[in-house]
Amino acid sequence: MGKVFQKPEAMSSNHTHYCPGCTHGIIHRLIAEVIDELGIMGNTVGIAPVGCAVLAYNYFECDFQEAAHGRAPAMATGIKRVRPDLTVFTYQGDGDLASIGMGEIIHAANRGEKFTTIFVNNAVYGMTGGQMAPTTMPNQKTSTSPFGRDVESVGMPMKVAELLSALQTPAFITRQTVIKPKYITRTKKSIKKAFEYQLANKCFSLVEVVSTCPTNWGMTSLDAIKWTEETLLPYYELGDKKLPE
Amino acid sequence: MQKEVMFAGFGGQGILSIGKILAHAAMEEGKEVIWIPSYGPEMRGGTAYCMVVISDRKIGSPIIKRPQHLVAMNRPSLDKFAPEVKPEGVILINTSLIPVDAGRSDIDEVKVPASDIANSLGSMRSANIVALSAFTARSGIVEFDTMKQCVKNEFMKKPKVLELNMLAVEEGKNAAVN
Amino acid sequence: MGKILMKGNEAIGEAAIRAGCLNYFAYPITPQSEVAEYLSKRLPEVDGVFLQAESEVAVAYMIFGASGAGERVFTTSSSPGISLMCEGLSYVACAECPAVYVNIIRGGPGLGGILPSQADYFQATKGGGHGDYRLIVMAPDTVQEAVEMVMRAFPLAEKYRNPVMILGDGLIGQMMEPVEFPDHLKTEPSNKNDWATTGMDTRKSKTKNIVKSLFLDPAELYKKNIILKEKYDIIKEEEVMYDTYNMDVDYKMLIVSYGTMSRVCSTAIDLMKADGFEVGMLRPQTLFPFPEKEIFAAAQKESVKMLASIEMSMGQMVEDVERSVKGTRPVEWYGKAGGEVPTPEEVIEAVTSMYNKECA
Ligand SMILES: Cc1ncc(C[n+]2csc(CCOP(=O)(O)OP(=O)(O)O)c2C)c(N)n1
Ligand code: SF4
Numbered sequence: 001m002g003k004v005f006q007k008p009e010a011m012s013s014n015h016t017h018y019c020p021g022c023t024h025g026i027i028h029r030l031i032a033e034v035i036d037e038l039g040i041m042g043n044t045v046g047i048a049p050v051g052c053a054v055l056a057y058n059y060f061e062c063d064f065q066e067a068a069h070g071r072a073p074a075m076a077t078g079i080k081r082v083r084p085d086l087t088v089f090t091y092q093g094d095g096d097l098a099s100i101g102m103g104e105i106i107h108a109a110n111r112g113e114k115f116t117t118i119f120v121n122n123a124v125y126g127m128t129g130g131q132m133a134p135t136t137m138p139n140q141k142t143s144t145s146p147f148g149r150d151v152e153s154v155g156m157p158m159k160v161a162e163l164l165s166a167l168q169t170p171a172f173i174t175r176q177t178v179i180k181p182k183y184i185t186r187t188k189k190s191i192k193k194a195f196e197y198q199l200a201n202k203c204f205s206l207v208e209v210v211s212t213c214p215t216n217w218g219m220t221s222l223d224a225i226k227w228t229e230e231t232l233l234p235y236y237e238l239g240d241k242k243l244p245e
Numbered sequence: 246m247q248k249e250v251m252f253a254g255f256g257g258q259g260i261l262s263i264g265k266i267l268a269h270a271a272m273e274e275g276k277e278v279i280w281i282p283s284y285g286p287e288m289r290g291g292t293a294y295c296m297v298v299i300s301d302r303k304i305g306s307p308i309i310k311r312p313q314h315l316v317a318m319n320r321p322s323l324d325k326f327a328p329e330v331k332p333e334g335v336i337l338i339n340t341s342l343i344p345v346d347a348g349r350s351d352i353d354e355v356k357v358p359a360s361d362i363a364n365s366l367g368s369m370r371s372a373n374i375v376a377l378s379a380f381t382a383r384s385g386i387v388e389f390d391t392m393k394q395c396v397k398n399e400f401m402k403k404p405k406v407l408e409l410n411m412l413a414v415e416e417g418k419n420a421a422v423n
Numbered sequence: 424m425g426k427i428l429m430k431g432n433e434a435i436g437e438a439a440i441r442a443g444c445l446n447y448f449a450y451p452i453t454p455q456s457e458v459a460e461y462l463s464k465r466l467p468e469v470d471g472v473f474l475q476a477e478s479e480v481a482v483a484y485m486i487f488g489a490s491g492a493g494e495r496v497f498t499t500s501s502s503p504g505i506s507l508m509c510e511g512l513s514y515v516a517c518a519e520c521p522a523v524y525v526n527i528i529r530g531g532p533g534l535g536g537i538l539p540s541q542a543d544y545f546q547a548t549k550g551g552g553h554g555d556y557r558l559i560v561m562a563p564d565t566v567q568e569a570v571e572m573v574m575r576a577f578p579l580a581e582k583y584r585n586p587v588m589i590l591g592d593g594l595i596g597q598m599m600e601p602v603e604f605p606d607h608l609k610t611e612p613s614n615k616n617d618w619a620t621t622g623m624d625t626r627k628s629k630t631k632n633i634v635k636s637l638f639l640d641p642a643e644l645y646k647k648n649i650i651l652k653e654k655y656d657i658i659k660e661e662e663v664m665y666d667t668y669n670m671d672v673d674y675k676m677l678i679v680s681y682g683t684m685s686r687v688c689s690t691a692i693d694l695m696k697a698d699g700f701e702v703g704m705l706r707p708q709t710l711f712p713f714p715e716k717e718i719f720a721a722a723q724k725e726s727v728k729m730l731a732s733i734e735m736s737m738g739q740m741v742e743d744v745e746r747s748v749k750g751t752r753p754v755e756w757y758g759k760a761g762g763e764v765p766t767p768e769e770v771i772e773a774v775t776s777m778y779n780k781e782c783a
Contacts, residue, residue: 050534066534069503070478100450100478131451131459132475144451144463144475154475265428265599272428272601280428280599284454284537305690307594307683310766 008032010041014058021221023211024052026178027120028059030188031089034195035062044087045079047072051093052126070101073108076115087198088115095125098134098160105164109204112169116194117206119160122213123232130216134158137231142216157235161208165241172197172205173242177233179212179225190240203244210236246301248386249309251326253294254318254339259373262399263316264295266377270387270395271299279307292321299386316380318359318373323347335384337376355383357420363413370406371413378417389418426601431566431591432457432499434602435525436465438573439497441604444523445471446496448485450478450504453537454593455527458499479504483511490520491634493619495577497523501593502531502543506551512586513552517636517647519618521580523573524558525589527596530762538762539593541682541735547588548711548743555648557655559587559662560710562681566600572708574605579662583654584618590710592735594683594764664708665717668692673726674703676778679718679744680733681707683764688733691770701726702774710740718747727752728782731774733765734758753781 007013011032018024035041041062048056050069057064067075072090080088097105097119105117124142125131131144135157139148149157161175172194176187187209194205210232212224219227252264261282268280282295296312298304315330316337317323323336323343330336332351341360357379363372374396381392393414400407429437436458439447447466449459459475466473472489476482482498486508489496500508505526515522528543530536545551547560559579563569569591576587623629638644668685669692670677680688685706692702705721707714722730730752732741741756748754757773759765765773 054534068534095451100480102477125451128451128453128456129460131456134477143456143460146460146464147467268599269428272426278428278601281594282597284593284597304686305693306687306767307598308687308764308766310768 008036010035010044010061012059012061016059017055018052019215021212021214021224022052023122023178023209024120026184027118027187027209027211028056030178030184030191031091031118032060033188034192035060037192038195038199040087040195040199043085044089047075047088047090049090049092049096050127051096053091053093053120054127056091070096070099071104072096073101073104073113073115073117076117077108077111077113080113080115084114084201087195089195090115090117092117092119093126094119094121094123094133094135094160095128095131098158102134106167109164109171109206110167110169112171112204114198114201114204116198117204118191119206119208120211121160121208121236122211123157124213124216126213126216130213135160137235159236161206161241164206169204170244171203171242172240172244173208174206174240175208175210175236175238177210177228177238179210179228183238197244208236210238247304248299248314249312250297250299250314250316250380250386251294251312251330252297252316252318253292253322253326256293258293258318259370260293260318261295263373263377264297266395266399267381267387267392268297268299269398270391271297273391273395274387276301277304279304281307292319294322294326314380314384314386316376317343318376319343320345335380337380337383339372339376341372353383355379355421357417359417362416362420366409366412366416368409371410374410374413375417375420378414379421382418382421426603428599429566429602430457430597430599431569431594432527432596433461434566434570435499435573435589435591435596436461437604438570439523439577440465440469440471442495442574442577444495444497444577445469446489446494447472447498448474448476448482448489448496449498449500450476450482452501452504454529454539454596455499455501455525457596458525479507480510483508483515486522486524487511487515487518487520490515490522491518491620493616493621495521495581497525497577499525499527501527501529502540503534505543505546509546509551511552512558513554513556514636515586516552516556516558516651517554518634519584520634521577521584521586523576523580523587523589525573525591528590528592530760536762537593539683539735539764540760540762541590541592541684542737542739542760543590544710544734544736544739547590548713556651557585557658557711559583559585559658559712560590561587561664561708562590562710563595563708564682564685564706566595566598567602568708569595570602570604583658585654585658590682592683593762659712662709663712663714663717665714666706666708667721668704668706669696669701670703670705670721672701672703674701674724675726675728675782676702676774677718677721677727677730678702678704678733678774679707679730679740680704681710681740682735684733684735684758687765687767688770690767691774694767695771695774700775703727713743713747715743715747718744719749719751722748722752729753729755729778731755731757731777733770733773735764736760755781
């Protein structure tokens with residue numbers, strides 16, 4: 001019998017520091033599997049965000065750079081413009097990408113920079129202790145919205161995939177999740193497609209992944225999955241938002 | 246006189262909060278006090294510790310290399326901090342999770358199965374209070390009743406938890422004295 | 424009101440409210456996020472404004488706008504966040520808007536770490552942003568002093584129409600100490616705001632006010648710079664604050680140290696005193712203006728053989744100490760950075776070895 005469970009080559013053997021029930025680890029694994037399948041490990045550069053995934057460079061077996069908070073798309077642009085032969089991806093949280101780094105991601109997408117962004121939407125700032133994010137749901141309590149997100153004061157949660165899809169420049173933009181096996185398969189397909197578009201020198205690509213943060217949501221892993229299904233997914237609809245022409 | 250207490254254990258064992266309760270008690274008694282937490286990113290799994298410094302005059306350095314006392318709630322904490330404790334200090338060992346001794350003959354070792362006691366009272370979560378109570382009873386660092394009152398104040402708003410923790414206070418004291 | 428036990432970060436938030444500042448804009452960052460978390464609950468109770476901004480770049484201009492409109496406003500952040508605000512600080516300083524910034528410093532450079540540091544000394548005292556501007560910079564050593572400095576910061580900012588920065592470190596933000604607040608809540612702004620964009624109707628003259636930092640005519644810009652310099656010179660004369668420790672004896676060595684580091688040094692000084700080695704300490708409470716004259720005077724004492732600048736950085740304030748003593752005594756530096764805080768024992772070792780080297 002062959003091995004049933006094997007670590008992708010592009011994944012290092014380091015233990016991750018993620019909390020139990022956190023989906024960051026699953027998403028890492030999917031990316032590593034795609035890198036393996038495409039055989040691009042030796043030619044890929046990842047960009048770590050500032051957020052819980054800041055140590056992502058410890059978990060992948062490929063070159064990595066670490067950005068300042070929110071600036072990963074600008075760094076990716078820098079790399080890709082001077083070394084178009086490299087495969088480049090950014091891995092960013094919702095505070096990183098949708099708050100402080102909104103300018104960078106919109107402009108990179110609009111210029112059609114040919115790198116891939118994996119965008120992890122867990123509706124809070126994980127690393128700094130569960131503050132409100134642009135993606136926090138209405139009335140959701142966080143450490144800086146102790147009475148629940150007040151949409152009168154701070155607006156509705158941002159739908160990043162839809163927002164970026166409004167740009168004209170051709171791009172592949174999709175929203176997926178990893179809270180159940182059936183979704184995981186689809187997410188992996190999307191990540192692979194995103195990398196393939198990049199390899200074909202086609203376009204900017206972004207895969208938004210609706211994720212969990214049991215620690216800062218104050219939930220068990222199971223409750224977090226349930227809450228994602230019942231509260232996040234109806235608002236953050238899954239599916240492809242934009243395909244290249 | 247300045248006394249330092251290191252509280253150490255797993256994240257989630259209520260380490261920081263018993264440190265705070267002791268700091269409150271010291272303040273109630275009119276002493277100078279600092280509570281210094283270990284702080285880090287949210288991500289779990291690590292050890293948590295805090296230092297409480299109590300003095301009758303203005304406290305200088307908040308950085309303490311060798312504390313007077315140690316409350317160790319898990320094995321890594323004991324291994325790490327026991328060698329640093331000053332001679333004649335109290336080392337409280339949560340024997341439910343620590344199967345070894347401090348390995349020192351110049352300190353006062355207090356062995357309390359804090360987690361087991363808490364469990365028998367109905368919730369693991371009060372193991373920290375059992376330990377705080379046992380430590381206070383043995384070290385006399387603040388008056389026992391001041392500490393007890395501060396535990397009360399801490400849980401005033403949650404009657405059920407309060408009841409449990411008041412039992413924990415009693416059991417902790419008994420365990421330390423026996 | 425009696426003493427209450429409070430975390431530095433929360434106490435800083437409360438102090439601002441007691442100083443009559445009900446407007447706060449910020450972005451989360453360790454180790455100061457508790458200020459925002461505290462104020463997100465507390466400000467609504469007093470009808471204040473709490474807004475979590477999309478970035479520190481945005482915060483800097485929310486502050487600029489609110490201050491330019493004549494309202495008392497403040498923010499808190501930590502090193503990388505303050506770096507992003509430095510552009511805005513330059514504008515605010517040029518437009519002469521009063522505002523208060525708190526930097527709970529963490530280890531740098533770059534993303535660095537999250538543990539206590541004093542490595543933003545240069546950034547705070549020498550600029551950070553572009554152009555010839557200065558901040559008034561204060562550095563507390565206890566939670567109580569942090570409270571007092573925040574409360575002092577607002578009237579100072581308004582008196583000079585100048586941004587004020589409080590430099591703390593991760594420890595000041597994270598530790599709890601007993602603190603006392605004054606009972607009253609100050610509400611009246613201490614300046615008349617007759618320069619601010621409060622709307623022409625609010626002025627009898629009905630003339631318009633413009634808050635800006637653009638001066639295309641070099642003569643005009645030069646004039647602006649002269650006005651600023653004159654202001655900074657007055658601040659240097661009037662606003663120096665410092666404290667001393669063990670300086671009433673014939674100390675052989677003078678330590679200059681501030682904030683958390685100075686507390687470590689005070690313990691080291693006690694221990695050295697017990698061993699018969701007298702060391703004095705001058706603790707700058709304002710880093711700009713720097714207590715130059717006071718340090719010079721303290722160094723002239725006959726018994727003093729040398730000075731040591733002791734910092735949680737790789738040697739920044741030491742340049743100001745050297746400048747202050749004007750070559751009259753040797754000046755050495757000792758410190759650690761990156762989130763490591765020297766222990767009293769390490770300070771003693773460093774101080775004794777530099778003394779032996781220099782003066783034996
Ligand atoms: C300029 C700057 N501001 C703030 C921070 C503090 N900070 C670190 S991570 C983070 C947010 C992380 O949240 P998110 O991007 O949602 O990722 P998650 O941790 O949830 O995966 C913030 C605000 C920083 N490092 N740099
Ligand atoms: S804090 Fe949240 S996002 Fe970060 S590792 Fe833990 S569960 Fe994951």
